[in-house]
Amino acid sequence: MLKKFLKQFKAEGLVNFDNVLKIQDGFFLKPKDDDRARKFFIKFASQVKQSGLKFIGISLGNNERNIFAPSVFLMEKIRDAKVPFIKISKKGEWLFVCGRDIQGSAIYKSTVEKHQIAIVLNLKNEPLGYGKLIRKPSGLGICFKRIYDIGDYLRRERKMN
Amino acid sequence: MEKDLKKRYELLGHKVVPVQLPVVIRVNTLNIKETDLIARLKKAKIQLTKLPHLSYAYKAKANFSLGAIPEYLLGYFYLQERASQIAVEILNPKSNEFVLDCCAAPGGKTTQISQMMKNQGVVVAFDNKSRRLLSLRSNLERCNVQNAAVFLRDITHASNEFGEFDKILVDAPCSGNYVVDDEWFEKTDMDGIKKNAYRQYNIMQSVIESFANKNTVIVYTTCTLEPEENELLIQKLIDDFDIKLMKVDVGSPALTNVFGEELDKNIAKCARFWPDEHKTQAFFIAKFKVK
Numbered sequence: 001m002l003k004k005f006l007k008q009f010k011a012e013g014l015v016n017f018d019n020v021l022k023i024q025d026g027f028f029l030k031p032k033d034d035d036r037a038r039k040f041f042i043k044f045a046s047q048v049k050q051s052g053l054k055f056i057g058i059s060l061g062n063n064e065r066n067i068f069a070p071s072v073f074l075m076e077k078i079r080d081a082k083v084p085f086i087k088i089s090k091k092g093e094w095l096f097v098c099g100r101d102i103q104g105s106a107i108y109k110s111t112v113e114k115h116q117i118a119i120v121l122n123l124k125n126e127p128l129g130y131g132k133l134i135r136k137p138s139g140l141g142i143c144f145k146r147i148y149d150i151g152d153y154l155r156r157e158r159k160m161n
Numbered sequence: 162m163e164k165d166l167k168k169r170y171e172l173l174g175h176k177v178v179p180v181q182l183p184v185v186i187r188v189n190t191l192n193i194k195e196t197d198l199i200a201r202l203k204k205a206k207i208q209l210t211k212l213p214h215l216s217y218a219y220k221a222k223a224n225f226s227l228g229a230i231p232e233y234l235l236g237y238f239y240l241q242e243r244a245s246q247i248a249v250e251i252l253n254p255k256s257n258e259f260v261l262d263c264c265a266a267p268g269g270k271t272t273q274i275s276q277m278m279k280n281q282g283v284v285v286a287f288d289n290k291s292r293r294l295l296s297l298r299s300n301l302e303r304c305n306v307q308n309a310a311v312f313l314r315d316i317t318h319a320s321n322e323f324g325e326f327d328k329i330l331v332d333a334p335c336s337g338n339y340v341v342d343d344e345w346f347e348k349t350d351m352d353g354i355k356k357n358a359y360r361q362y363n364i365m366q367s368v369i370e371s372f373a374n375k376n377t378v379i380v381y382t383t384c385t386l387e388p389e390e391n392e393l394l395i396q397k398l399i400d401d402f403d404i405k406l407m408k409v410d411v412g413s414p415a416l417t418n419v420f421g422e423e424l425d426k427n428i429a430k431c432a433r434f435w436p437d438e439h440k441t442q443a444f445f446i447a448k449f450k451v452k
Contacts, residue, residue: 055311
């Protein structure tokens with residue numbers, strides 16, 4: 001799922017899969033800066049089931065009902081790799097993190113072509129999620145279909161409670 | 162029962178008063194510079210007041226939910242009550258240390274520990290409820306925590322294959338308090354308080370016997386006013402294990418006389434937050450080492 005997600009952006013090279021650990025639906029990257037954390041990761045990577053390990057190192061995201069929900073850490077990496085993006089207005093940002101698709105009028109800048117997957121950025125260049133351009137942006141019509149947005153953190157929390 | 166519980170507080174010199182808890186945020190410096198976030202939130206018409214004695218805490222006032230704004234979703238801050246933030250500051254975890262957070266979900270304190278450690282070293286987090294771990298996982302990811310390992314474990318049944326911890330936080334499951342639950346007096350009785358005290362003792366026994374050495378700093382916290390889960394529990398630990406209490410310089414000194422029972426004078430080194438006195442929720446903090 002992680003590979004498929006990165007492939008959509010032609011960004012498979014961003015992650016060294018030898019350093020990725022899958023735990024249930026989640027994907028975790030071995031920390032590279034801290035020696036103690038790295039050794040700990042290596043030790044417990046080989047005993048996930050018996051140790052009850054649920055999270056370790058850097059979260060790259062997880063599968064949620066067949067949709068990949070990337071972490072902000074991974075989305076920032078993708079953004080920095082200069083993949084196709086759309087940049088949206090403040091109002092568009094509010095609607096998008098509420099799980100809405102994007103209207104043409106909310107798109108401030110776009111490097112994406114029709115039917116292409118793109119990362120969604122706000123005016124501060126921060127990643128908010130990703131989706132697909134379904135038609136040429138114009139006016140109030142929906143032109144960008146949301147696949148995942150960071151409002152999911154809140155929706156997940158509400159479901160848990 | 163409601164009257165009995167209220168009367169207990171009167172016997173300890175305090176009243177039951179309504180307390181309106183302010184919304185408090187902790188700036189997550191793992192993701193953003195404090196000055197940058199404050200400028201952004203102020204621009205969004207959120208009133209902020211820096212809280213004393215805490216490194217990154219602000220009282221926040223807004224006419225919308227702070228838990229739904231992009232700055233929250235991007236992990237730039239965590240909504241975390243003042244007393245709860247103090248517990249981690251008292252633990253004072255440092256970069257490159259090896260820290261255990263025993264009852265970690267939903268992760269407010271775990272993310273704060275990682276922040277204070279600047280994502281260096283290792284935080285081992287335990288919780289024994291699978292469902293609560295989802296929330297913990299989500300918060301760790303949102304806050305960009307990179308030095309934590311989370312295990313589904315009950316500390317009272319866990320073996321220590323991890324090694325020696327520098328610091329341990331036990332934010333124990335407790336009876337809670339009336340400030341955060343309108344029906345607290347109706348729902349709480351002495352049996353429940355005693356059951357919690359029994360479980361807390363078992364947790365501490367496991368921590369002391371299996372996870373700590375003489376250099377390990379242990380911080381024990383609850384968010385309840387009940388002496389059975391606080392001072393009386395610490396007295397049992399003094400009686401049964403060789404522990405050395407360290408001074409906690411916040412709140413009020415803990416009680417050394419509980420309903421006529423004289424306790425070890427060193428228990429006054431622990432701290433209590435009374436809602437009527439400190440305008441926070443109820444909180445108890447003990448810090449100690451095993452001799």
